[in-house]
Amino acid sequence: MISAAAALVAAPIAGPAAADPEDDGHSIEEELEQALEEYVEAEKELEDALERQEELEERIADNEKRIEELSVEVNDFAHMAYTNGGLPSATAILTTGSPDSAISGLSMVNYLGDQSGRQLQELVDARETLAADEQALEDEVEAAEKALAKKEKARDAAQREVDAQSGPSGGDYGSAEPAPRNSDGSWPSESCAVDDPTTDGCITARMNHALNQARSAGFDRYTSCYRPTEDGGEHPRGRACDFSAQAGGFGGVASGGDKTYGDNLAYWFTENADSLGVMYVIWYNQFWDPANGWGPYSGGNGTPSGDHTNHVHVSMF
Numbered sequence: 001m002i003s004a005a006a007a008l009v010a011a012p013i014a015g016p017a018a019a020d021p022e023d024d025g026h027s028i029e030e031e032l033e034q035a036l037e038e039y040v041e042a043e044k045e046l047e048d049a050l051e052r053q054e055e056l057e058e059r060i061a062d063n064e065k066r067i068e069e070l071s072v073e074v075n076d077f078a079h080m081a082y083t084n085g086g087l088p089s090a091t092a093i094l095t096t097g098s099p100d101s102a103i104s105g106l107s108m109v110n111y112l113g114d115q116s117g118r119q120l121q122e123l124v125d126a127r128e129t130l131a132a133d134e135q136a137l138e139d140e141v142e143a144a145e146k147a148l149a150k151k152e153k154a155r156d157a158a159q160r161e162v163d164a165q166s167g168p169s170g171g172d173y174g175s176a177e178p179a180p181r182n183s184d185g186s187w188p189s190e191s192c193a194v195d196d197p198t199t200d201g202c203i204t205a206r207m208n209h210a211l212n213q214a215r216s217a218g219f220d221r222y223t224s225c226y227r228p229t230e231d232g233g234e235h236p237r238g239r240a241c242d243f244s245a246q247a248g249g250f251g252g253v254a255s256g257g258d259k260t261y262g263d264n265l266a267y268w269f270t271e272n273a274d275s276l277g278v279m280y281v282i283w284y285n286q287f288w289d290p291a292n293g294w295g296p297y298s299g300g301n302g303t304p305s306g307d308h309t310n311h312v313h314v315s316m317f
Helices: 028-083 087-096 099-103 106-166 205-216 256-271
Strands: 240-244 278-283 286-289 293-296 311-316
Touching (some): 256 278, 256 286
Antiparallel strands (some): 240 311
């Protein structure tokens, strides 16, 4: 969690700055468009590879059929050699059980002659072709799948960058009642002195006011505020709450109606930040503070809780 020193009570923290839309001469919308085009192209390449895979499978089936046919022919030659008195060579064919081994024997090639040698060689070549086709098929599809996965990650990253610039939007849930200020307009210093209604700990009066205002606005899903573990953030100081997007508590990545609930809640807090004394908001890999607005959140760890994709975090001055 982001560190909050006492001096921050008088001034908003500087969160991660939003990416400059004109960096490198390209807007983030243009980067997203390019990422989408590259993804579609990679998807098409995979589709083409799968079509070629189907064609290769047909060739493989043909090769296997030809191998069976050649094996029958070789066995027929062996039987003919045996019945015509060519016992040593015929015995060699029948006992090896492998045309590959049989073709390596000079006496066998001499006995069967050019025609049988050619047929045995076709059998070996067919097997080699089959193995090469199988490997080529696997390599091509694997490469296409890796390329598609890479482009998909780039597409999703570009989309997150675009989303981070705009922040969540929300409906009209009304305005919050202002929290008390000093006569000069600054926020009074507060200690963790109010019983936390969400845990056995404590919160500040300003945090308690914001929590009650959010509930009055209709945001009454599971919430957890005080946390005793010292992490440099505002939870152990009673100045932060985590508002679950799901009704039953902190679950997986919010989607559908749960995502909409989180969007609305995050939007409501930013719209009422000046009245409530909101220092910053984190939601769905995005970070907001009064000075910078919405920008990418870089403190995630890949989990729903770490990335704040299952809850809205609110810290107060």
